[in-house]
Amino acid sequence: MAQKIIEIIAEYQGKPVSAYNADQKFTEMGLDSLDLAELVMKLEEEGYIVDITPKLNTPAKLAAAIEG
Numbered sequence: 001m002a003q004k005i006i007e008i009i010a011e012y013q014g015k016p017v018s019a020y021n022a023d024q025k026f027t028e029m030g031l032d033s034l035d036l037a038e039l040v041m042k043l044e045e046e047g048y049i050v051d052i053t054p055k056l057n058t059p060a061k062l063a064a065a066i067e068g
Contacts, residue, residue, distance in 0.1 A: 001063035008042050009059070022060040 002022040009029060010017045020029055026036060040050045048066050056062045 001067050002059040005043070005059040005063055007052050007054070008039060012038060012042075020059070022063070023058050026059075027057070 001019075006017055006020045009031065011022060012035070013030065022059070033045065036052060040052055043050045043066070049068060050062075052062065056065050
């Protein structure tokens with residue numbers, strides 16, 4: 001799941017997947033609150049239930065929350 005999140009971010013920002021890692025904070029990836037809203041919408045479009053909070057600040061943490 002973390003890899004899927006990274007792929008969405010990479011596509012959104014037009015960068016290679018290799019530019020990111022699962023433990024990198026979203027802010028370090030250059031994402032702001034509007035970008036995170038776009039990420040959530042994309043994940044929800046793909047059928048995932050997402051309730052992002054400030055504690056879920058990396059792809060790995062977000063993936064763990066989604067996978068429950």
